Amino acid sequence: MDCKLDPLETRRKLAERFPRWIQPFFTWLTGIAMPGTKPLYRWTFGTHLGALLLAWLFCMAVGTWAIASLLRLFFGT
Amino acid sequence: MNPTDFLFPVAALPLAALGAMHLKVKGSSVLVHFGSHRMGFQNPRATRIAAELAGVATLNIGVAAYMAEHERHHGLATFARAGQDPDATLFKTLGLLVPSGTELALWLRFTWMLVSPVVHCQLSKTRLAGVFVFGPAWRIALAWSFWGALAASFAAAGLLLPWVLGFVLPLLLFGNIGSLLELASEHRFNVECATKGRERQALLSHARLLGSPPPEGSPFRQPLAWASWTASMAVAMAVRIGAWPGDLSHHDAHHIGVRPALKLTRFGWMNAAYEFSASLWDPSAGRLRRVGSLREAIGEWFKALVRERGVPPSA
Numbered sequence: 001m002d003c004k005l006d007p008l009e010t011r012r013k014l015a016e017r018f019p020r021w022i023q024p025f026f027t028w029l030t031g032i033a034m035p036g037t038k039p040l041y042r043w044t045f046g047t048h049l050g051a052l053l054l055a056w057l058f059c060m061a062v063g064t065w066a067i068a069s070l071l072r073l074f075f076g077t
Numbered sequence: 078m079n080p081t082d083f084l085f086p087v088a089a090l091p092l093a094a095l096g097a098m099h100l101k102v103k104g105s106s107v108l109v110h111f112g113s114h115r116m117g118f119q120n121p122r123a124t125r126i127a128a129e130l131a132g133v134a135t136l137n138i139g140v141a142a143y144m145a146e147h148e149r150h151h152g153l154a155t156f157a158r159a160g161q162d163p164d165a166t167l168f169k170t171l172g173l174l175v176p177s178g179t180e181l182a183l184w185l186r187f188t189w190m191l192v193s194p195v196v197h198c199q200l201s202k203t204r205l206a207g208v209f210v211f212g213p214a215w216r217i218a219l220a221w222s223f224w225g226a227l228a229a230s231f232a233a234a235g236l237l238l239p240w241v242l243g244f245v246l247p248l249l250l251f252g253n254i255g256s257l258l259e260l261a262s263e264h265r266f267n268v269e270c271a272t273k274g275r276e277r278q279a280l281l282s283h284a285r286l287l288g289s290p291p292p293e294g295s296p297f298r299q300p301l302a303w304a305s306w307t308a309s310m311a312v313a314m315a316v317r318i319g320a321w322p323g324d325l326s327h328h329d330a331h332h333i334g335v336r337p338a339l340k341l342t343r344f345g346w347m348n349a350a351y352e353f354s355a356s357l358w359d360p361s362a363g364r365l366r367r368v369g370s371l372r373e374a375i376g377e378w379f380k381a382l383v384r385e386r387g388v389p390p391s392a
Contacts, residue, residue: 005369007286008357017291029310029317030288031326033354043347045108045117048323049127052103056134059096062089063243068236069086073078 007032093243094251098319101252102259104135105143107323113144116346133220136248138207151332153274157264157281165266171196174267174382183379187261191254200253251319258320262374263328268381275333282329283366284357285321285374287313316371324349329366330356 011032015023024040027033111117112128128140137143146163155161159169168174171190173183190196208220231240265281272280289309292302317326324331327349345352357367368374 005289005373007284007288007367007369010288010290010369011286013290014288026288027350027354029313031284031286031317031321031350031354032357033351035355035358037351039348039351045111045124045127045347048103048108048111048347049131052100052108052131052135055096055103056100059093059100059248060240060244062096063093063247064231064236064240065243066086066089066093067243068239069082071239073082073086 094247095315095319097244097247097251098255098258099322100135100248101137102255102320102325103322104131105137105256106259106325108132109137109140109143110147111346112140113147129216129219133208133216133223136204136208136252138204139212139216142207142212153278156278156332157266157268159267162266164260164263167260168266171199178383180376180379180383183382187375187379191257197250197253200256201249204249204252255319258316258371258375259325261378262320262368262371265378265381268378268385278332279329279366282332283368283374283377284329284353285326285371286357286367286369287317287321287326287371288369289313313370320371323347326350327353 007030011026011030011034014026014030015034018026023034023037027037027039033039108131109128112124112131115121115124117124117127125140131137132139132143149155150162150164152161157165159165159174165174173186173190178186209217209224211217228237228240231237262285263282268281270277270280289306291306292299294302296303324346330349330353331346366377368377
């Protein structure tokens with residue numbers, strides 16, 4: 001992977017090659033919004049906090065389940 | 078044994094590791110950071126409590142401790158200088174900032190730092206002490222109650238060991254890795270420049286942007302090129318989730334203040350890509366540096382450190 005990419009050129013090409021509905025995803029990923037675009041949803045401190053809580057619950061569930069399954073598989077515990 | 082009994086849990090492990098990085102970095106560098114700048118709810122007390130809760134749940138130091146270090150990090154005269162800036166001093170303490178070596182040596186030392194048991198013990202000890210030992214009494218009591226109740230619940234369900242191995246340990250270890258990647262890509266620490274103040278901050282910072290351009294042809298004609306591009310975008314996604322969540326792509330604007338009116342607004346920072354991209358597209362807006370990948374962000378720093386060889390880390 002080339003590590004000397006011009007991020008603005010990359011973003012421009014992503015906007016040219018892909019449909020409009022996926023552009024908010026590319027804005028999130030690249031950190032660059034195309035000129036004149038508006039967010040679909042405006043984040044607040046509260047929604048960031050809520051997202052963190054959901055991610056926290058998800059990670060705890062996935063991590064605990066994965067290790068519990070592997071322990072059960074290998075040690076029968 | 079059914080292969081899926083094994084494959085699904087194993088496939089979930091990288092997800093849990095990436096999630097742990099996300100929780101740690103989002104907890105400290107986004108939510109506790111917002112809390113320390115009082116950029117949360119309208120009510121400052123509610124902001125403080127919410128930020129402290131986020132810190133406790135993600136095993137991060139408290140708002141007051143973060144604020145004390147962060148104010149020094151923002152200092153106009155000391156910014157990004159070991160001995161004065163706590164973030165640069167951390168890298169010095171961990172043995173990365175030594176006044177000799179090549180870029181390759183720095184990369185090797187940094188890679189070792191990410192997996193070194195000594196480094197992880199040191200960082201984890203600091204984090205755990207910041208949650209369970211130091212800080213306001215109510216926060217310490219909250220931390221003990223919260224984590225104690227969780228441990229008791231999982232123990233009662235017979236899942237204490239899986240919980241510790243699958244969540245608590247990754248939150249510490251992969252959280253440390255996420256934080257080190259975030260910090261190492263943040264500034265050109267300990268690199269000398271003749272300027273001071275805002276100009277110095279701009280020279281030592283960069284906008285951290287991600288992604289790679291799609292191949293020119295169609296996926297049917299160039300399947301390998303598209304597969305390679307998809308893989309590079311998956312790596313970029315992992316970086317965005319695990320190392321640069323939230324507004325961290327635009328961390329440089331946080332120091333430089335591209336548009337002063339926006340610098341302190343609450344909602345601007347929560348939607349940083351939309352608020353700050355106009356200045357990226359405008360060549361006259363004074364945005365001096367930008368990088369297009371995690372490797373480039375850290376590599377730029379190492380290149381500058383090698384150029385500055387001979388400058389003592391405490392200079």
